[in-house]
Amino acid sequence: MTDERSGRYRVPARPVRVEDRIEKSRFIASVARAESPAAARAFVESVRTEMPDATHHCFAFVAGPPGSSNAVGASDDGEPSGTAGRPMLSVLMNSGIGEIVVVVTRYFGGVKLGKGGLVRAYTGAVQHALREMATTERVSIVALRITIAYSHADAVRRVIERAGGTIGDETFDTTVTVVVRVPEDRRAELERELNDATSGSVRIE
Numbered sequence: 001m002t003d004e005r006s007g008r009y010r011v012p013a014r015p016v017r018v019e020d021r022i023e024k025s026r027f028i029a030s031v032a033r034a035e036s037p038a039a040a041r042a043f044v045e046s047v048r049t050e051m052p053d054a055t056h057h058c059f060a061f062v063a064g065p066p067g068s069s070n071a072v073g074a075s076d077d078g079e080p081s082g083t084a085g086r087p088m089l090s091v092l093m094n095s096g097i098g099e100i101v102v103v104v105t106r107y108f109g110g111v112k113l114g115k116g117g118l119v120r121a122y123t124g125a126v127q128h129a130l131r132e133m134a135t136t137e138r139v140s141i142v143a144l145r146i147t148i149a150y151s152h153a154d155a156v157r158r159v160i161e162r163a164g165g166t167i168g169d170e171t172f173d174t175t176v177t178v179v180v181r182v183p184e185d186r187r188a189e190l191e192r193e194l195n196d197a198t199s200g201s202v203r204i205e
Helices: 039-052 085-093 114-134 150-162 184-197
Strands: 009-012 016-022 025-033 057-063 072-075 101-109 135-138 141-148 167-170 176-182
Touching: 009 025, 016 114, 025 039, 025 114, 039 057, 039 101, 057 085, 057 167, 072 085, 085 101, 085 114, 114 184, 135 167, 141 150, 141 184, 150 167, 150 184, 176 184
Parallel strands: none
Antiparallel strands: 009 135, 016 025, 025 101, 057 072, 057 101, 141 176, 167 176
16 A cells, blocks of 8 residues: 555565676665665665675665655766666656665676666666565554543543554643554544544643
8 A cells, every 4th residue: 555645655674685697797686675865875885885896886765755756866886877876766766665775786797788788787686676575564653642631531542542543651630641653644533533532622732
């Protein structure tokens, strides 16, 4: 399920690495989750450190929702312009997967592939990695502070459970204040049901 507006979309479940050999060159694709451009660049550097003798470390990332262009990056890392980073990014942008970074490390095997061959090799490496990669659903969580009368406490707990929320800190004074964490796309439903359960006396912050 992909729904950017609700904060739900697919992301990498865990890092994955695959390798293709084309005309004696090795193309090693390493994929991981990247929740920010800084995290994506840190992963790129970790791959560079792991394989310092490689010829190229081309990369692309979408550090946000699927298809979002707000936090993207790409690099040919010395390959002819437009033959690696941008084609790799295009695969990611059309994958339906968010918060993702891929590094394709090349060990040159002595045979030149030409621009078309390089584009096919780099996009193919990314596509191979995506086929092997497991995904999980990213769910955006919001925290709400709810203040209610003691008489409504039990009913409110039931409402929170039905909405898939969890109760954190609780404060007991003349009223009850609880901090609730709930999936963002269930927030409106929760607020509506809380108002119904308390006859409109709940305070939500």
